[in-house]
Amino acid sequence: MRKVKVFKPILVSNKERAAENRKVFDRLGAFVVNIIASPGAGKTSFISKVVTGLQKRHKILVIEGDIRGQVDSERLALLGVDVVQINTQTACHLDAFMIAQVLPQVHGSYDLILVENVGNLVCPAEFEIGEDYKLAILSVTEGDDKPYKYPLLFHLAQVVVINKTDLLPYVDFNMAKARTGILQENPHAVVLPVSSKNGEGYDAVIEHFSKEMHAAKKAH
């Protein structure tokens, strides 16, 4: 008679699972950015610009989080970048477990992994996924009060991209007030104003990522 070995189910927390993901990311050699913003703030356009600016010299993977569908993934795949889609069904955020489920599909090595979280300023900030840092995108059409009203994200984000600067003449957005709110939550935040429409500010974004990837490679 064979002995039956009963495995105990092991319940781990999101934090523990994020630490496991981190090990996988390290094996892939990747610098990982968790991109969080409101619906329509321009996450996919931002990723397109970063991919276009860096893909000649760097291997990039995009992990795309959406409640439903894969329109953003298809749009990004046209750039020739590797994309993995996660559909969260009803969840308003990506968590470490969802990332862990797709990581076995990821092979080879990557310099940069850009994770596009579900469009939402609240819940995605609460779940680590094993990232190097969180990057928030705030578009000028959303208003300069957002860092004051959604403090957790701006407290945690190491980089805040202020998008749609081409629309500044048409909206009431006080850049100084937004900056003050951001730096109040995180005095070390890097604030990068851009326009995905006319490309303004993207040189600084590309330079920022190049430096971060370089520093991460040296640290490993």
Add this chain to the structure above:
Amino acid sequence: MRKVKVFKPILVSNKERAAENRKVFDRLGAFVVNIIASPGAGKTSFISKVVTGLQKRHKILVIEGDIRGQVDSERLALLGVDVVQINTQTACHLDAFMIAQVLPQVHGSYDLILVENVGNLVCPAEFEIGEDYKLAILSVTEGDDKPYKYPLLFHLAQVVVINKTDLLPYVDFNMAKARTGILQENPHAVVLPVSSKNGEGYDAVIEHFSKEMHAAKKAH
């Protein structure tokens, strides 16, 4: 010796608590609208315009949901409208229990209660609060793809306000595509384009609310 009466804690679901809230709203005589939108879509400006347009002939209450702070409440109170603030702390939505907690502060009678939910397209759609209907606000700067990407809200919302039409010349927003997406999720949705900046479209909004309040009064 006195007998100690031990009350059993009664656990009710959000749906059951929403039904209790509904009874309170009916006693107040109020038509209740649960307003859901992304951060920065213009919920508070929309409410200001509706209050300004209706407060001469109707008694209005605003219930303001924010993670933190009360800047929107203070802005609305300047109009002379009654406002109750709820701070959700970390929660990304209002639920029936939070509403139930503040209802004892509400006295007298109201024709219209406008509930400004937390800025988020996902979670607030999942929790009934006892409302007559959900109203979604989508701003043109967010993109015409939002009904396709956040289907639950657009499935449930009986009214969809498309805000910031003054910015249409400066953004790529296809009104027909947005409408198709909205009506695909809910063929009975009422779509109302407005600009809170120049007031365009608000006559139709005011007329809509007047009719709804009138129909609700007759039904009671």
